[in-house]
Amino acid sequence: EGAVLVDRKGNAFMKRFHPDGDLAPRDVVARAIFTKMLNEDAASMYLDLSGVAKHIDFASRFPNITETCRERGIRVPEDPIPVVPAAHYFCGGIKADTVGVTAVPGLYAIGECACTGLHGANRLASTSLLEGLVWGVETARRIAKSGKALSVERTRSIPQWEMPAGTGADPILVQNDVRQLKTTMWNYIGIIRNQSRLNRAKQDLSQLFASIDSFxxxxxxxxxxxxxxxMITVARIIAFAAGRNSHSIGCHYLEGKAE
Structure with a gap:
């Protein structure tokens, strides 16, 4: 709509990172914002809406953004909006084919939890809803057909679970571990990666997993x-998978390696 990313001095910067400027692919934009924040020790970059306000009624076109900003004392479109990179869509997941079939018999995966190859190495904008609808219908048809042939096998009863002694998990410890996990993922397996950070992440996450598994x-x-x-289980899988991927491509951006 014409908004421009600027630094705290009001200077546009995206053209330095990509020929398409503010319309660059989302992974490029995220890296640009992250790099500027890091280099300038800034808490955020900003979205300048002055160009948008000239040709649309911003409050009518973006009512949710307007309300959220005004709740935080930001007058839009007059004031620039602070922006930072954030997790928006999970790229990758359970490997599945075009009808959601996985390697585990009876387990189907569709949508954001599935890795089908549709998005490639980067998420395609506005494709996720269509993906969920198409895969959902095809997977439902497959399940409906296979369901008629399913048989229930007799199995041994599940042993009674023995309640461990003690009380529930200390919420302070759980909250602290969640913060530690988030910090590790952001710093070492975040927007810009390198092998030393990935190695540190694998080490830290393995230690955290051992501690939590006992807990x-x-x-x-x-x-x-x-x-x-x-969360820790998935984080370790991501860390080890990223460590094995030596190609810098899409969201998996390796510092110092050309895409």
């Missing part, structure tokens, strides 16, 4: 504890 087995289960264990 998990010795305490009463709770939603926050289960979520933390799942």
């Amino acid at each position: 998990y087995r010795l305490n009463l289960l709770s939603a926050p504890l289960l979520e933390l264990r799942n």
Whole structure:
């Protein structure tokens, strides 16, 4: 719509990072903002809306953004909006084919949790909804057909779970581990990666996983504890997968390597 990314002095900077400027691919824009924040020790960059206000009614066109900004004391479109990179879409996931079939019998994956190859190495804008609809319909048809042939096998009963002694997990410890996990992922497996950071991430995450795994087995289960264990498990998978990928491409941007 004509908005421009600027630094805290009001200077546009995207043309230095890509010929398309503010219309560059989203991974390029994220790296540009991240790099500027790092180099200038800034908490954010800014989105200058002065060009947008000239030809549209901003409040009518973007009511949610307008309300959110005004709740925080930002007068839009007069004031620039502080912006930082953020996780928006999970690229990758459970490997699945074009109808959601995975390597695990009976397990199907569609949408953001699936890795189908549709998006390539970067997310394609406005494709996720269409992907969910198409894959959802095709997967439902596949399940409906295969469901008629399914049979229930007799299995041994699940042993009674023995309740561990002690109380539930200390929420302070869980919250601290979540913060540590987020910091590790942002600093070492974030927008700009290199092998030394990835190695540090694998080391730190393995130690954190061992600690939480023991914590998990010795305490009463709770939603926050289960979520933390799942978060660390996924984080380790991402770290080790990124460490094995020596190609700098799309969201997996390796410092010092040409794409």
